[in-house]
Amino acid sequence: MNMRILALAGLALAASITTASALTVTNADKTSHTFMLTPMGGKPEKVVLKANATGNYDCAKGCEVRMGALKSSYDASVKKVEIKDGKFIKM
Template sequence: MNIRILALTGLALAASITSASALTVTNTDKTTHTFMLTPEGGKGEKVVLKGNATGTYDCSKGCEVRMGALKSKFDASVEKVSIKNGKFVKG
């Protein structure tokens, strides 16, 4: 019984750590958007996100997202970003 509670507590803690360090990007537009996602201190990655799709990315130390001439920086506390009308919007 105690082992089960300990295991469930560990899983809950792991899930909360993972969600706190991840950035979820939701493309609310109908069109596919391509952007560069660069984690703080990491290597940039080209991301293709289809219309009405969602992706989750590691931004535990913060990250920069760039779409064309638009550039936004998000710290580790930002968990959700949307793409609306081709622009990044927090929340």
């Protein structure tokens, strides 16, 4: 019985750690957007986010996002960003 509780507590902790380092990007526009997402110390990734869609990205050490001429940097404390009218907005 105690082993089950310990295992469940471990799973809950692991789930909260992965969620804590994720950046959620929501596209609130009626068109899809393509942007480059670069985790600090990582490789750039091309992301296509459809209209009214949401994506989760690993930004445990922070990350930089670029869309056209727009460039924004977010540290690990930022959890949610929205694309509205073609611009990134920190939530």
